[in-house]
């Protein structure tokens with residue numbers, strides 16, 4: 001029989017993208033059951049061409065489900081993923097609740113698909129979108145050259161902070177459009193008003209060096225996620241990682257600049273060859289033609305796009321890259337769907 005899938009958090013920003021992805025990809029599922037908080041229950045959403053009623057999260061909604069994709073806040077996952085797992089459901093969780101749990105694999109199918117098979121808690125974690133936006137390309141380079149150090153800066157889209165992030169940027173853009181704002185200190189801040197949504201500063205006409213919550217010694221939670229998750233996915237527990245996470249006025253698609261140092265000497269030609277052949281990666285690197293990826297061109301696509309590949313001028317072991325990936329697709333919903341497909345193949349013996 002075809003496995004039954006539950007989507008928990010079906011009405012959220014990532015949930016909506018996931019329903020589209022499930023409708024586009026090979027239809028390997030029996031039932032697709034949509035679940036959300038009691039507040040959103042009763043709504044009807046379309047998946048695989050069929051209008052489907054959203055059910056309220058409760059233990060019984062996991063009856064007869066084989067795999068559940070969770071995209072809900074950390075505390076909701078922490079409470080409900082174990083409830084589903086106790087009923088024999090394999091949970092693919094997109095929150096941060098289990099990503100660093102040693103008994104929960106953190107999986108990117110192109111990089112460490114085999115890790116998904118060992119899941120003592122019945123839970124598989126999906127990485128954070130910032131890590132996911134670069135890790136497929138880095139995994140391919142690591143397999144050839146052996147990664148030893150990573151220094152990255154992110155340029156994160158507002159949809160990473162959910163629908164509220166998108167709404168606040170759109171309304172701020174209307175407030176500044178057609179004005180001469182952006183020329184004196186605080187003029188943008190005054191024009192957009194006090195409601196900054198999920199951000200600590202105006203997003204319109206601005207760049208904000210902050211994503212996530214404050215952690216020890218001035219690091220943000222997002223920066224620590226990039227470090228911890230890259231180490232776990234690549235199986236390099238001592239990898240040196242320094243990340244600075246920055247929010248930019250882009251709706252969807254995270255970008256990163258990457259300084260990656262390897263154990264073996266690198267060449268641009270070698271890196272191009274690896275990246276051009278890597279599943280899930282598109283090499284877009286012809287600066288003489290003005291070709292490099294940008295979020296405006298990448299949004300809505302599945303792959304990780306890589307451009308601006310250079311060998312570091314002062315270090316023959318290091319590469320500089322610019323990477324873009326749709327944070328709602330590969331950065332969240334698509335990777336989760338790919339993990340669910342891996343598990344489905346395992347459960348049905350394919």
Ligand code: 2RA
Nearest residue numbers: 128129130156160161
């Ligand atoms: C963000 N990475 O972009 C987060 C979302 N998971 O805010």
